[in-house]
Amino acid sequence: MSISAETFFLDHSAEGTLQSRIQQMVAQGILEGRFRPGERLPSSRKMAQHLGVSRITVTLAYTELVADDYMISRGRSGYFVSDNAPEPPAFPAQRADQGTVDWPRAIAQRFTPGLSVDKPADWSRFRYPFIYGQTDRTLFDSANWRLCALRALGMRDFEALTADYFDGDDPQLVEFVARQTLPRRGILANSDEILITMGAQNALWLSAQVLLNSRRRAVIEDPCYPALRNILTQSRCQLSPVQVDRDGLPPDKLPDDTDVVFTTPSHQCPTTATMPLSRRNALLEKAEADDFIVVEDDYEFEMSFLKSPSPSLKSLDQNGRVIYVGSFSKSIFPGLRLGYLVGPAPFIREARALRATVLRHPPGHIQRTVSYYLSLGHYDALVRRMSKTYHERRRVMEETLHHHDLTVAGQGTYGGSSIWLRAPSGVDTAILAEHLLADSVLVEPGAPFFASDTPPTQYLRLAYSSIPASRISEGVRLIADAIAHY
Known part of the structure; x- marks a missing residue:
């Protein structure tokens, strides 16, 4: 037939x-x-x-x-x-509905978050996408990334591609992180003090699981990265949000019974405040005096185009109290989902064992591809190109915000890729964001970043990582007009 x-x-x-x-x-x-x-x-x-x-x-x-x-x-x-072609199943496929199960009762633990930052999948169709953390295809080095991926598929790297590392990592990538990436932040670490993770969020989850339980107290910044707050809520620890100021997290506001502090000292999320050196030292001194651990999320340290960044907390730590979280996902592309944890060997050993029970290790091909991309100099070239472009976009953004008398609540000392704005009192930026969609403007309301059940509604984050400089002025004008007619 x-x-x-x-x-x-x-x-x-x-x-x-x-x-x-x-x-x-x-x-x-x-x-x-x-x-x-x-x-x-x-x-x-x-x-x-x-x-x-x-x-x-x-x-x-x-x-x-x-x-x-x-x-x-x-x-x-x-x-x-072919006679050897896969055969279809002998029984018809059926879609199972909820049936008679009482799922609200059957679910023992809930992981769905409360307020969270909405990341529309179709963000690129908007003419004015002031959205954080997405890849600008005009900046990404797709040609060299493709070459590195093909090289990692070669027979020379067959073991890296196909081997089951069990709880290990690609030694070539770990070596590069230890010898090239970490020294730029003043950090020296051995291979048994480094763990490759599925992005920074996975690193934060591993840290929370290893360091916390229901009897221990964790401190987070307020406002902070919403996903971190969800991670700590799920860990069932005692959670204490501490309000940040213009210099980030104030050490003198920490509870006396603190066990673990999660902080973003280089670019506070989302205010972009930079913690000064004196406060970093004060935090470390308090950690030693009060016997607690500090988890440092050093995201966006590469985007320091205004001046050199302050030393990382980890580089200042003399007592092994800082766990360092880094990521390649922000600087290469978010879908990469590759980061790293750095800490004392006893901590990394437990984090590695926990990771092995969940996902064993990140895919070997991805690790080897990133290793080549880093070692061949493509990563540094990408960061330089992004920094130069971000610098120009930030200049246009600042000039336009000043022209329209919009209030900047935080913009980072060293650079970064976003600005934290405060609208006039009474403005709900979630409603504002909905109205702006009709003008093809995409912004991030600030309420999800706050820990309160009744968070302030007048904040919003404007990122310039995904919008060309030529569209920033018009996009900001539309935001200013929407605020004026709110």
């Missing part, structure tokens, strides 16, 4: 090349049982004419399907579904 070409339809909204979409279309028909072993498929010419693609594209797709044993080629007779 022959399968008609009219049976096939390309999904034009699907991702991937034409060749891969044709492969998927045929394979899916076989897996669903619509095409059976021995049935002849349309010739490459007929399929190409029907789909409106080149014949070579169909031929290449068929060749891959033959290689994967979905199809066989019989000389002049054509292509047929």
